[in-house]
Amino acid sequence: MKDTKGQLGSYLNRSMNFGTGEVDLMFSKMTKRTYAKKAVILNQEEIATHRYFILEGLVRVFHTNEKGIETINQFAIENWWVASVESFVEHTPSHYAIQAIEKTTVLSIAKADLEELYISIPKLERFFRKITERMLMAIIRKNEVFMKYPSYERYRFFVDSVPGFAQRVPQYMIASYLDISPEYLSEIRNNSDPMIS
Amino acid sequence: MKDTKGQLGSYLNRSMNFGTGEVDLMFSKMTKRTYAKKAVILNQEEIATHRYFILEGLVRVFHTNEKGIETINQFAIENWWVASVESFVEHTPSHYAIQAIEKTTVLSIAKADLEELYISIPKLERFFRKITERMLMAIIRKNEVFMKYPSYERYRFFVDSVPGFAQRVPQYMIASYLDISPEYLSEIRNNSDPMIS
DNA sequence: CGGTCTCTTGACGGAGTTCAAAGCTAGTGG
């Protein structure tokens, strides 16, 4: 068995300085759970009551429209927090589902427990302010890439930016994330430099 | 002269409960300044050292690419915070400029002062966590609209969602914000319901 | 091995861009 608390602790202390008592307290409020490949962590339309810290594995956050078309908004891997933010914050039905792409182990924390922890560990408030800032910056950067680059460059960008990631995720999911049809992504790939030729 | 501190105070207490001493302290660290129409508040490539609380007026946040094409990412009006978040948080050159569209009055706060305030007024840490969450949700919602709706519906959406806003902003800026060419937006407008006819 | 899931190929069409030019409008100075 892995040292789960150790992983959480060293993650928390990468950017701040929590005492062992604080890490213990936080850990005591979290629940470890493993999801099989393709298991659903949160259903669309469900109210998100938890945030998840990914210990191991890979998940996707996606929306399914009336026609049944899925759009992936986010992937998350080891040492990332994932949640349906709007649903979690506003207690409203989630526009997104969260699903394990690989077998995934998470630590989950309930909203009410997190709010208690904010009070008993004031530093945590700052920690989550920073997490939220990072999420915001990640989205802004993603939008920049979408604005500035045509689809074939978005693909290169994605492949280059997270090495090894493209191997863990099926092509059609990358296409969905990049907002390209799977057919067109296939065309892009087999035509690796559309500027030459 | 307007009651600036009063405006700040009642804004702050819309979602939380700050004492007069706390509002006074915060206000004492902020600087009021008025920008003329078209005045630049933050230049692209400059490092953002301040966050701005808009007392009155209207600004845009935009990026100019190598070809000189401007892309507007955000508008902000009275009682909104605006900043180049990534630049402010990471002390890196801003990818965005901030400019007044109308004559605009702001209260600005320096990063160092804000960090001191987080310590002397712990509630403020929570306050800005929530502000950041709201900014994040706003971007996520904007992205949802972009994914789900074609350009003419994005336009309707925009016009309907912030009444009176379309009158304050020139058309070509709305086009830029909605990621539509000004020519095509013009076509959309003179063809108000493309479903009929 | 059989079936389901994934990736590829090609034809076609349409939403939206680009370029160029003309019409408006509103602010400015004389």
Place this chain on the structure above:
DNA sequence: CCACTAGCTTTGAACTCCGTCAAGAGACCG
């Protein structure tokens, strides 16, 4: 208070990226 100019909006034609549909070819798993 008018005339001019600069900025904004409209129009139209040509073009292109990329989506959709349909069908086939692999590939992986039980």
